[in-house]
Amino acid sequence: MKQAVHFGAGNIGRGFIGALFSQSSYHVTFVDIAEQIINKLNEEKSYKVVLATNQKETIQIDNVSGLNNMTQEQEVITAIKEATYLTTAIGPNILPRIAPLMARGITERVAQTDEKKLYVIACENQIGATDILKQHILDNLDEETKAKIEGKVHFFNSAVDRIVPIQDQDSLDVLVEPYYEWVVEAKESIPHVEGMTIVEDLAPFIERKLFTVNTGHAVIAYLGYLAGKSTIDETLADDAVANQVRETLKETGAYLVKEYGIDETEHLSYINKNIERFKNPFLNDGVTRVGRSPIRKLGPEDRLIRPATQAEKAGLPFENLAKAIAAALLFDNPEDQEAMEIQSMIKEHGPEYVLKTVSKLEENSEIAKEVIRAYDMLKSNASEA
Ligand SMILES: NC(=O)C1=CN([C@@H]2O[C@H](COP(=O)(O)OP(=O)(O)OC[C@H]3O[C@@H](n4cnc5c(N)ncnc54)[C@H](O)[C@@H]3O)[C@@H](O)[C@H]2O)C=CC1
Numbered sequence: 001m002k003q004a005v006h007f008g009a010g011n012i013g014r015g016f017i018g019a020l021f022s023q024s025s026y027h028v029t030f031v032d033i034a035e036q037i038i039n040k041l042n043e044e045k046s047y048k049v050v051l052a053t054n055q056k057e058t059i060q061i062d063n064v065s066g067l068n069n070m071t072q073e074q075e076v077i078t079a080i081k082e083a084t085y086l087t088t089a090i091g092p093n094i095l096p097r098i099a100p101l102m103a104r105g106i107t108e109r110v111a112q113t114d115e116k117k118l119y120v121i122a123c124e125n126q127i128g129a130t131d132i133l134k135q136h137i138l139d140n141l142d143e144e145t146k147a148k149i150e151g152k153v154h155f156f157n158s159a160v161d162r163i164v165p166i167q168d169q170d171s172l173d174v175l176v177e178p179y180y181e182w183v184v185e186a187k188e189s190i191p192h193v194e195g196m197t198i199v200e201d202l203a204p205f206i207e208r209k210l211f212t213v214n215t216g217h218a219v220i221a222y223l224g225y226l227a228g229k230s231t232i233d234e235t236l237a238d239d240a241v242a243n244q245v246r247e248t249l250k251e252t253g254a255y256l257v258k259e260y261g262i263d264e265t266e267h268l269s270y271i272n273k274n275i276e277r278f279k280n281p282f283l284n285d286g287v288t289r290v291g292r293s294p295i296r297k298l299g300p301e302d303r304l305i306r307p308a309t310q311a312e313k314a315g316l317p318f319e320n321l322a323k324a325i326a327a328a329l330l331f332d333n334p335e336d337q338e339a340m341e342i343q344s345m346i347k348e349h350g351p352e353y354v355l356k357t358v359s360k361l362e363e364n365s366e367i368a369k370e371v372i373r374a375y376d377m378l379k380s381n382a383s384e385a
């Protein structure tokens, strides 16, 4: 049986990428630090993907097992030696931590005469995530191995799109939305995986996805959090928020249409389709999950700042994006470490400092000024409420 090794047995790992491999007749070895999930995978050897619809249709996922990367390093290395695919859905910040073990697996693999190719794909909400992972892996390889991986280990960037909320931790089963899209940039033919779409140039796909699905979602999450709402669908039921999402996505849309020559009418229907996805009441998706890790989300290449800076460069409006950035600065969820770090920075140095150090916006740039205006307004509205 063909083998896939997937790092991250969480929501996207089990509910999306691992499930597609299993449905494509691969055995999936999930690698994770969560001992409870690994034990369950090895005991139950299967789980269900449950679609978040009225009927709650289920898909049986078989041929799965688990390894703990902290306590079973040698087993992970052996699994990498035998795999066709090596994938991740672990969170962008974790990639540097798993790269050394991946590098050891790759080193042992290419030391053999085996010519079988290995395909590495990071499935994260980040532009160029596989390139970033590749660099971390290369940093952990000796010169001889670096030369040997040429033609044997292939790295492909990808865009992953499926909403998978936080799950009941007692079960391996995963509730997912029915929709999904997995786009992989490859200039050659690669082993077939059900549901994987191959494209030659990922840039329009990942930017369209990140600056529509993820920007729109972030707007709802941060405004919902400020309004004391707990879920995305509950927040979106407020017409003022729905309007704000639409206006923000018009701004990202104007940039995408200009940059990639995307058809305007088609893009409008893509926006509408995504707003409908956010309304799914069966997902019960928390605003704190969608807004999680605001330092990452306020990064210069992420879903809020990049479309704003790109819009500014293109002479397009960015006022609604500025409001979304301001709302992110007010996300003070005590359970979220990054939110707490931002709040301490604001307390000590003011919001301008976060925009300068985290978002890399120039002090007194038009975007920074607009964000601060919106921040003051949202803050005073919140204190009056
Ligand atoms: N949940 C969603 O709807 C979507 C998530 N994504 C992206 O997929 C990635 C994963 O997200 P989720 O599956 O939601 O997160 P998750 O938190 O459900 O899963 C991450 C898994 O990684 C494991 N992990 C953390 N640190 C580790 C380490 N050092 N070594 C081994 N395992 C470790 C955790 O135990 C967990 O099982 C993120 O980059 C996210 O942005 C992309 C599209 C949709």
Ligand SMILES: O=P(O)(O)OC[C@H]1O[C@](O)(CO)[C@@H](O)[C@@H]1O
Pocket (backbone or CB within 6 Å): 125, 160, 161, 162, 163, 164, 213, 214, 215, 217, 218, 289, 290, 291, 292, 293
């Ligand atoms: O997973 P991240 O990058 O923290 O952001 C949450 C976002 O990712 C998703 O989980 C799926 O793309 C969305 O639900 C949301 O926009």
